Amino acid sequence: MENLSRRKALTLGVALGLVGVANPGAAWASTGSGTKTAAGTGPEWIWDDAADPLMASMLDGGHVPAINTAWASWVNNDDPLPGGLPAEFAAYLRQVNRLPSWADQAKLTRAADFNRRRDTYLFMLYGLGSGIMSTVIPREAKSVYWSAGGADMQDRAAKTFTFGYDLSELGAFKPTGQFVVTANKTRVVHAAVRHLLPQSPHWRAVADETVPISAADILVTFHSLGTYVHRKLLDWRIPYPAADQEAFLHSWQVAVHLLGVPREHIPRTWAEAERQSAQVLTPILSPSTEGIRLAEELLGLTAQIDLGVTRGFLNEFVRYVLSDEVGDWLGLKRDYASAALVRTAWPAYVLFREGLSPVMPGTFYMFDQFVRALAMLFLNKGSSGTTTPITIPTGNRAA
Numbered sequence: 435m436e437n438l439s440r441r442k443a444l445t446l447g448v449a450l451g452l453v454g455v456a457n458p459g460a461a462w463a464s465t466g467s468g469t470k471t472a473a474g475t476g477p478e479w480i481w482d483d484a485a486d487p488l489m490a491s492m493l494d495g496g497h498v499p500a501i502n503t504a505w506a507s508w509v510n511n512d513d514p515l516p517g518g519l520p521a522e523f524a525a526y527l528r529q530v531n532r533l534p535s536w537a538d539q540a541k542l543t544r545a546a547d548f549n550r551r552r553d554t555y556l557f558m559l560y561g562l563g564s565g566i567m568s569t570v571i572p573r574e575a576k577s578v579y580w581s582a583g584g585a586d587m588q589d590r591a592a593k594t595f596t597f598g599y600d601l602s603e604l605g606a607f608k609p610t611g612q613f614v615v616t617a618n619k620t621r622v623v624h625a626a627v628r629h630l631l632p633q634s635p636h637w638r639a640v641a642d643e644t645v646p647i648s649a650a651d652i653l654v655t656f657h658s659l660g661t662y663v664h665r666k667l668l669d670w671r672i673p674y675p676a677a678d679q680e681a682f683l684h685s686w687q688v689a690v691h692l693l694g695v696p697r698e699h700i701p702r703t704w705a706e707a708e709r710q711s712a713q714v715l716t717p718i719l720s721p722s723t724e725g726i727r728l729a730e731e732l733l734g735l736t737a738q739i740d741l742g743v744t745r746g747f748l749n750e751f752v753r754y755v756l757s758d759e760v761g762d763w764l765g766l767k768r769d770y771a772s773a774a775l776v777r778t779a780w781p782a783y784v785l786f787r788e789g790l791s792p793v794m795p796g797t798f799y800m801f802d803q804f805v806r807a808l809a810m811l812f813l814n815k816g817s818s819g820t821t822t823p824i825t826i827p828t829g830n831r832a833a
């Protein structure tokens with residue numbers, strides 16, 4: 435089950451809209467010109483030289499609870515660094531907590547505006563598409579499951595969604611925005627996980643790598659988020675001019691950079707991203723015990739909230755955005771009436787919303803309620819009204 439055949443990978447790639455020639459041997463060959471693919475030099479051999487040793491020493495020195503307390507109030511990009519941080523940790527943040535010199539504010543502003551205009555589709559695609567896809571990315575599923583956060587998926591899903599939400603805010607990259615801080619907190623969490631997970635006997639028993647979350651793994655996840663959403667927006671015929679496409683890519687390039695991936699490995703164009711995605715994401719998608727449990731938890735918790743739809747509808751929506759093959763892997767029970775509804779009414783809803791069809795589908799309000807409820811659920815904003823804080827774990831999931 436771990437490896438799909440080439441033919442299956444291609445079929446799945448078509449279903450996900452991530453088409454291309456899957457050739458794992460040349461996994462990173464289509465990335466930036468500086469990319470080396472020889473063993474030991476590609477992004478699968480890069481972790482985070484700046485953050486990893488620091489977080490190992492912060493964890494071993496018992497400083498993490500104090501950091502978590504101190505940085506709770508550190509939210510906006512222009513907030514001064516909080517007091518109470520160990521000097522070494524504060525020095526690190528001072529170095530990295532800024533946009534790269536190549537960041538283009540005009541494109542970032544356009545990306546933010548695009549995110550606002552397209553938030554309905556982005557919530558659906560990130561939440562149900564990318565979110566559930568992450569459970570069939572075996573390395574991600576296994577590390578998320580066995581890390582501390584895996585024990586409380588609602589909280590974790592909300593925190594992960596914070597990343598997407600802060601990225602999508604109008605002024606995300608501006609001094610008053612929050613994304614640079616959120617990305618840096620995430621980078622530090624990943625560095626902590628690289629130190630902690632190798633100490634988990636559960637993770638070691640199922641992992642196919644000695645240290646998790648390489649730059650290559652981060653790029654795979656980027657493709658399950660940005661590249662996948664980009665492709666789906668095109669498939670759904672959402673108006674998506676070239677300038678929006680470029681801006682959306684640029685915001686992701688900056689985001690992936692802030693997570694510590696060297697620039698030469700970050701795709702420069704959507705064409706390059708799609709090629710890379712076909713090579714490194716589509717062929718590795720497969721079920722795992724951990725992934726199946728995570729998907730069940732994620733979909734189960736969404737079913738607890740009244741989304742205005744049944745669990746059967748939810749299952750079929752996931753099948754619609756990710757393919758029946760993925761739905762079967764995850765054991766999502768069929769609901770053929772909902773399947774027919776999703777496949778006919780969703781495209782009609784999109785066309786009407788976009789002013790491409792004058793006919794309002796009878797199910798318009800049902801879909802509208804569904805997308806709003808889903809957004810609220812993932813954002814966890816229904817009750818708190820504030821951004822869910824990201825905290826550094828100090829241990830792993832016990833069992």
Ligand code: HEM
Nearest residue numbers: 573574577578581582583593594597620651652655656827
């Ligand atoms: C934590 C986002 C890639 C595994 C987080 C958090 C965010 C995030 C926002 C903090 C929220 C939380 O504590 O749950 C991202 C983004 C990625 C990415 C945007 C790439 C574009 C990856 C990859 C893996 C991974 C490739 C593993 C293969 C984890 C784990 C945690 C985490 C294990 C810690 C959960 C815990 O607290 O126990 N990530 N991530 N992430 N991420 Fe990622």
